[in-house]
Every structure is written in C-alpha cells, then in structure tokens.
Amino acid sequence: GFSGTNDTQLLLPVHIRQYDLPELQKTDAIVVNNLLQPENENYQSLLINATTENILKQIIRYKETINVILDVGALFIDGTNREIAIKWLNLSDRNQVDYVVYFDCDSIVVDDRQSHSCPFVTSPASERLDRCIFYLDEIHTRGTDFKFPVGFKAAVTLGNGLTKDRFVQACMRMRKLGNGHTLTFWSSHEVHQQIEILKTNSITIDRRRSESNESINLIDILRWVYENTQQATWNGLYHWATQSLSFQRKVSAFQHIVWNDNQQVFTNSIMTDLSKECCEPEITELRSMYGAARKLQTLFEIHHKRYEHTHHHLSIETKDAVLKRLRDYGGTKQRLSQLLDEEQQRELEQELEEERQKELPPSVKPCEPILHEAITRLCDMHSDIIDLTHFPNVFRHLPYAFTGTTFLKECQSENWSKNIWISTEFQRVIETKGESLNPFLRPPRWILVYRNKHLIFLSALEANWLLGRLNFLFHKRQCISSSTTTLRLLLPRIKRNQSIFVNTPTLTIPSLLEHSNGVIPFVIPLEWLVQLFIFNGTLYFETVDEQAQYCRCLSLCPKPRTKQQEEAFEKGWIAIDGFVSNAKHRRQLKLVKVQFPLNLLPFVKQMIENRNNLHVPISSHIGSIIFNSLKLI
Structure with missing residues (x-):
C-alpha cells in the first residue's frame, strides 16, 4: 500500500519483517497507474527564489481552477498556514470561492472572506466543499482525509529530496484520483534543473524522448522521485547499521554486569561502568576524523571493519543479518568512512519551555430568584382574565428577553405578536456590570398558555411553582374547561422528526386527554x-x-x-x-x-x-x- 512504510522496509530492525496482505500487494501499482493518467500531465516550474505570493499568483493564473494545494515539497515557507491561506483566498474568485480550509496546530480551521475563523466541523463550509479551497502544509499531506467533490484539481509542490512514499501519500489526498480528481505539479527552480539533468541522462526505448525541446512529463517526475527514494534509502542504511551496532553494544553491556553476593540493586560503580559502555561520544575527535588514512569504501566494508574492531560480545545472528543487508543493498558506491561519521554529528535543538495557563472567564453572580404575586394569580380560574400590561414589573413582551444583548437592535421588537410574553424573572439571569448578556440568554423551556389567549415564557422557579399549583387544582376539579390555563414544555427541534412537546396533550400540565371529560386540548x-x-x-x-x-x-x-x-x-x-x-x-x-x-x-x-x-x-x-x-x- 501507500501507508508510508513500503519503501522504508529495508530500514526496519532486522527482527521485524513486513508482510503485505496478498490482496493489497497490487496497491502500489494501482496508485502509480492512477498518477500516470493523461489528465495529470500538468507540470509547471517556478522562478528562482519564488515567494508565497509569486507561487499563489501563478496558481491563480493557471488555465484551470485549482482547488487544493498539497505543499509536500514545502515551497510555502514565508508565512504561517493562516497567512498563506488567507492570501490565497483574497486572490481567488469571489464568485466561486467563499472559504479557505487549512491546518492550525493540527486542528482543521476555516476562514471566510471576512477573516472570521472557526473549526471546520461546526462551519457551514463543511457542507459546502465546492465553495472551499484547501491548503495542506507538508506535514498534513499525510493522514488527512477530505471528501473533495468530483472535478477538484490539486497543485502538488515538488521540493528537494522528495521521496516516493511522501509523494504518493500527498497525491492520494485526492481520493478519487483517476476517477474525477486530477493533479498538477509545481517544482522549484532547483528541482526543475534536477529533473532536466535526469531526463537528459536517461536512456529510454522511445528515442524521440531524447529531443531537448520536449517538455517534462509524469515519467520524468517519477524518475526523479524514485532517484530521491533510492538515495534516501542508501543514506539511511548507514545510520540503520550504526544504530544496530549501538543497540547490540548496550545489550552486551547489560548482559555482562558483574553482580556481587546476589545483590539486586544497581550500585554507583555498576552504573558508571554501564554508562561508559552505552553512551555515545558527545564529540568526535579530530584525530579519528582526519588522522587515519582516507580510503574509499563501500557500506559493507566500513561496517564489517567496525564489527571486527568492537570488543563487545555481539549477537552473531544479528551481525550476519546486518552485513547481509548491506552487501545486498548497499551497492558499490564508495564513501569515506570519516565523512559518514561527519554526517552523524549530533544536533541539539533548544525547545521552548512554556507553561500553559488557562484563562477562565470572570465569575458572575446569579440573580436571586423572585416569585411575584402576579404569577400566582395566573392559576385563578374563577376571576376575570388578568390584563398583563398592568404588571410591567412582572410581564413584558417577548423582545424584552434580549435586553442587555446585541440581539435587541436586530430583533425588530415592534413586530413580534403582542400576545407572546416573558416574565421579568425569565430575563433576569445574572447581576450584570455592563457586559453583554449574549452568553446568558435563558433558554425558553417552560411556557404558560394563559386562558388560551397569551403565551408566557417563565423561569424554572416560576414553572416549578405553577406545576404544583396547576396539578393541585386539577385534582380538585377546579381547572377543567376548554379555556383552561396550561403549563407546557417547549424544545427546539434540532433533529429531524423530533417532538417539541408543546402541543402534546399528554404532556401538558395539567394533562388534557382528548377523550377525557370531553375537554379538547388547546393547540398553539x-x-x-x-x-x-x-x-x-x-x-x-x-x-x-x-x-x-x-x-x-x-x-x-x-x-x-x-x-x-x-x-x-x-x-x-x-x-x-x-x-x-x-x-x-x-x-x-x-x-x-x-x-x-x-x-x-x-x-x-x-x-x-x-x-x-x-x-x-x-x-x-x-x-x-x-x-x-x-x-x-
């Protein structure tokens, strides 16, 4: 497959074998065949020292619309992912593109044309992929999966040392490659020269390919990718063999610890001796690098001598397996052993030490709940209907719920029905100090149908009191009539076929069944x-x-x-x-x-x-x- 381990199996430890499932052994060939489709024969080279803006403008001017950038060659280096993505969005066609999708700290983020950022999963863009462009940086051209619409075209960047595994992994982000998705390839000037040299030096069956004025095609790109893979594997074999020798030395050192009188703990002397055997030298002496004779040798010859000069008791089986792999795959290319050591110099990278502190929003004080006397009068079925406008400190029209929020100016407060009310307790949530109350807008769950003429949203405290009172009156047979006052639960319908309960007769309080006592429940x-x-x-x-x-x-x-x-x-x-x-x-x-x-x-x-x-x-x-x-x- 193209899981990223197929071309590196020679660098696995000698005791690990890669076994491909028989039905998947043809996957590599299928992927390469999909890459070689005629619709992917699109190659462009970039100028020397091309900047992000230069590359994006060239992509925008391309003869076909490009919806995805797969920066596996890491050519976009002069900006953050967000800066690059927004720059691309600003250059794109407003009639075709509304959003740009990119990765920020391993999270998928969407930006719109107003530069508003939000997570991809909760954005409308997640359901409008045809209106999006996607920028995937080098590290995220593997392990990501977007369901790109049919017809999407991707720009794949080609940078120095790009191997076949990374190249194929990036291309296969386009899951319908060969069946609706297509690719274009964009190389840096340096890579373009490398491909040209390889093409000139190659010997092909078709002699017409040797013409100097022929453009670069997919075969040339794949030849360059496989050349990089071969070089990367050859370079890796030296480090692989060196690591194997280091591991065997450590195993030998642990196996030959001298214990005294059945002791079961590590003494200082044991740890000192052990560290001498296991630790790698922090520096390489000039004498060892340049004092010995400089002689060209193959990888097999270099490591065969190193095994001969070690004083540790190494595993013969492991040693033979390592040397056999170096003999079979190390080739005849010769290098100076001193230069190979030079490539092994340790690099120390200073990491930024940081301590994260989560800043929580400031605490707020909830309002003390109040049960107004006018609320209790709503249950009185024998008196005349209350004129709610006479109690402005208890009942307000529905737009009053938006007091203290940014919604008040936009809600068209004068146009809501005048028979839909809220209690003032419904609006009171926290003791405000001037901050916006948008996060504290009380969810409308309890609604009182008052004499079948008014709807009143209530707080939980008010609803709890009315629930008990209405049930009490119902059992005393004092509130059974066609114009009775009922308490109802209201839910938002956020799923298909979800009940919102407000017109469910069995869930009204008191419960009113259509066949019970001839009472027909009021339907809002x-x-x-x-x-x-x-x-x-x-x-x-x-x-x-x-x-x-x-x-x-x-x-x-x-x-x-x-x-x-x-x-x-x-x-x-x-x-x-x-x-x-x-x-x-x-x-x-x-x-x-x-x-x-x-x-x-x-x-x-x-x-x-x-x-x-x-x-x-x-x-x-x-x-x-x-x-x-x-x-x-």
Missing part, C-alpha cells in the same frame, strides 16, 4: 408557533404547513418557486436570499400575514448559533432556507 396555532421557532433556535420543520407559515412570517419566497414567483425573481421583487421587501409585491405574491416586514434572516441565524452553540447546518430545513433560499420539504 401556527402563526404563534413559528415565532417560537425563531425564538428557541429550531432547525427543522415537522410539516409542510410549518415551513410555509415560517416563510410567510419572515416574508420569504424561497425555491422551488412557481412560474409567477420566478418571473417576480427575474424582475428583482425577490432578493437572492428569498426576501420580499415591498408590501405591494408581497400582496401580488400572496404573502399574507407577514409578521416581519424587514429581513430577519441574519437575526434568525444568530439566534440558532446562540441557542444551540453551533453554526447553522446547511442540511437542516432552516439552514437551507438561510444559505440556499431553498425549501427542503
């Missing part, structure tokens, strides 16, 4: 219900009628449209997002009972995000209306 009408959907962040509709009433409430005319509506759209009566702003046009389009004459869609989107702590999924009924102006049912 759609005109009121869709406003509750907006307020509680609902994502899905249960019926077509709910969807139709929701669109009428917001003065929307989304797709699919009738012939008359399509003509209105062509005339500009209907905006791109489906909103109809002109009252005369609304009447002609039969948009009756419009609750919000101004466009409320931005507010709806913000409410869903606040209530559910997620970005609006485009696959949801309301998400489709917001982003695509499309009805799904």
Whole structure:
C-alpha cells in the first residue's frame, strides 16, 4: 500500500519483517497507474527564489481552477498556514470561492472572506466543499482525509529530496484520483534543473524522448522521485547499521554486569561502568576524523571493519543479518568512512519551555430568584382574565428577553405578536456590570398558555411553582374547561422528526386527554408557533404547513418557486436570499400575514448559533432556507 512504510522496509530492525496482505500487494501499482493518467500531465516550474505570493499568483493564473494545494515539497515557507491561506483566498474568485480550509496546530480551521475563523466541523463550509479551497502544509499531506467533490484539481509542490512514499501519500489526498480528481505539479527552480539533468541522462526505448525541446512529463517526475527514494534509502542504511551496532553494544553491556553476593540493586560503580559502555561520544575527535588514512569504501566494508574492531560480545545472528543487508543493498558506491561519521554529528535543538495557563472567564453572580404575586394569580380560574400590561414589573413582551444583548437592535421588537410574553424573572439571569448578556440568554423551556389567549415564557422557579399549583387544582376539579390555563414544555427541534412537546396533550400540565371529560386540548396555532421557532433556535420543520407559515412570517419566497414567483425573481421583487421587501409585491405574491416586514434572516441565524452553540447546518430545513433560499420539504 501507500501507508508510508513500503519503501522504508529495508530500514526496519532486522527482527521485524513486513508482510503485505496478498490482496493489497497490487496497491502500489494501482496508485502509480492512477498518477500516470493523461489528465495529470500538468507540470509547471517556478522562478528562482519564488515567494508565497509569486507561487499563489501563478496558481491563480493557471488555465484551470485549482482547488487544493498539497505543499509536500514545502515551497510555502514565508508565512504561517493562516497567512498563506488567507492570501490565497483574497486572490481567488469571489464568485466561486467563499472559504479557505487549512491546518492550525493540527486542528482543521476555516476562514471566510471576512477573516472570521472557526473549526471546520461546526462551519457551514463543511457542507459546502465546492465553495472551499484547501491548503495542506507538508506535514498534513499525510493522514488527512477530505471528501473533495468530483472535478477538484490539486497543485502538488515538488521540493528537494522528495521521496516516493511522501509523494504518493500527498497525491492520494485526492481520493478519487483517476476517477474525477486530477493533479498538477509545481517544482522549484532547483528541482526543475534536477529533473532536466535526469531526463537528459536517461536512456529510454522511445528515442524521440531524447529531443531537448520536449517538455517534462509524469515519467520524468517519477524518475526523479524514485532517484530521491533510492538515495534516501542508501543514506539511511548507514545510520540503520550504526544504530544496530549501538543497540547490540548496550545489550552486551547489560548482559555482562558483574553482580556481587546476589545483590539486586544497581550500585554507583555498576552504573558508571554501564554508562561508559552505552553512551555515545558527545564529540568526535579530530584525530579519528582526519588522522587515519582516507580510503574509499563501500557500506559493507566500513561496517564489517567496525564489527571486527568492537570488543563487545555481539549477537552473531544479528551481525550476519546486518552485513547481509548491506552487501545486498548497499551497492558499490564508495564513501569515506570519516565523512559518514561527519554526517552523524549530533544536533541539539533548544525547545521552548512554556507553561500553559488557562484563562477562565470572570465569575458572575446569579440573580436571586423572585416569585411575584402576579404569577400566582395566573392559576385563578374563577376571576376575570388578568390584563398583563398592568404588571410591567412582572410581564413584558417577548423582545424584552434580549435586553442587555446585541440581539435587541436586530430583533425588530415592534413586530413580534403582542400576545407572546416573558416574565421579568425569565430575563433576569445574572447581576450584570455592563457586559453583554449574549452568553446568558435563558433558554425558553417552560411556557404558560394563559386562558388560551397569551403565551408566557417563565423561569424554572416560576414553572416549578405553577406545576404544583396547576396539578393541585386539577385534582380538585377546579381547572377543567376548554379555556383552561396550561403549563407546557417547549424544545427546539434540532433533529429531524423530533417532538417539541408543546402541543402534546399528554404532556401538558395539567394533562388534557382528548377523550377525557370531553375537554379538547388547546393547540398553539401556527402563526404563534413559528415565532417560537425563531425564538428557541429550531432547525427543522415537522410539516409542510410549518415551513410555509415560517416563510410567510419572515416574508420569504424561497425555491422551488412557481412560474409567477420566478418571473417576480427575474424582475428583482425577490432578493437572492428569498426576501420580499415591498408590501405591494408581497400582496401580488400572496404573502399574507407577514409578521416581519424587514429581513430577519441574519437575526434568525444568530439566534440558532446562540441557542444551540453551533453554526447553522446547511442540511437542516432552516439552514437551507438561510444559505440556499431553498425549501427542503
């Protein structure tokens, strides 16, 4: 396969063998065959010392749209992933691209054209990949998996020393390679020269390939990649053999510890002797590097002499296996053993020492709950209906819930139904000191249907008191009538086919069954219900009628449209997002009972995000209306 270990199996420890499953042994050939498809014959070379901006501009000017950059050659080095991604987004076509996706500290991040960043999984971009461009830096061209749409084209960068494993791993990020995905290859000037030299020196069956004016193709790129792989394997064999000898010395040192009188602990002298045998020298003396005769030798000859000169008792089996592999694969290339040692010099990298401190938001003080006397009077079934406007310190119209938040200016407070209320306790959550109350917007869960005329959102304390009181009156048979007051639970519909409970007769308090005592339970009408959907962040509709009433409430005319509506759209009566702003046009389009004459869609989107702590999924009924102006049912 192309798991990243196929070409490095010669560098595995001698006691480890790689066994490929028979059915997967052909995978390498399949992958290379997919790479060699004619649609991937796209090669470009870059200028000397090309900067990120130079490369991006050349990619933008390419004859076909490039949706993915696979920077396996690490050519983008003068900026962070975010800087590179945003620069590419700014250069791209606004009519085709809305988002850029990249990795930031191993997390997949999305930026839009307003430079707003958010996690990929919660972004609308995760469901609109056709509107995204993707930048994968060198380290993330392996182990990542995006479901790129058919037709996507990737730019693969070619840098110094690129091996076949890394090259194939990067190309296979395009999972439908050979079946809908295509590649282009972009090399640095230095790599271009290397490929040219290899091509000139190669002997091919087709003599026409020797013409000097022929452009570089995939065969030339693969020849260069395999040459790098061969060189990397040859270089690795020396370090592999050196590591094997070092490991055997350590094993021998542990096996020959001299214990006195059955002692079971390591003494200082034992540890000192052990460290002398196991530790590698921190420095290489000039005498050992340049004092001996400089003689060219093969890898096998160099390590055969090192084994002969060691005084440790080494494993004969391991020694023979190492020397056999060096004899078989080390080749006849000769090097100076001193220069090989020079390549082994230890590099010490200073790591940044940091201690993370998580900064938590400042603590806040909750408001002390209050049970107003006017709330208790709501259960009195024998008196006249209360005029709620006479108790402004207890009951307010629904937009009052947004007091202290940024939603208040956008909610069109004068357009909500006047029979939908909240208690002032519902709005009071924390004792504010001037900060925004957006994070403390109370979720609307308990709603009181008062005499079947008013809907009142309550706090948990108020709902708990009314629950007990209403049940008590029900058992005393004092609140059974067609206009009874009921307490109901309201949930946002955030999954398909989810019950929101508010119109479920068995879950009203008190419980009202249709066949019980002839009482017909009151059903909250759609005109009121869709406003509750907006307020509680609902994502899905249960019926077509709910969807139709929701669109009428917001003065929307989304797709699919009738012939008359399509003509209105062509005339500009209907905006791109489906909103109809002109009252005369609304009447002609039969948009009756419009609750919000101004466009409320931005507010709806913000409410869903606040209530559910997620970005609006485009696959949801309301998400489709917001982003695509499309009805799904």
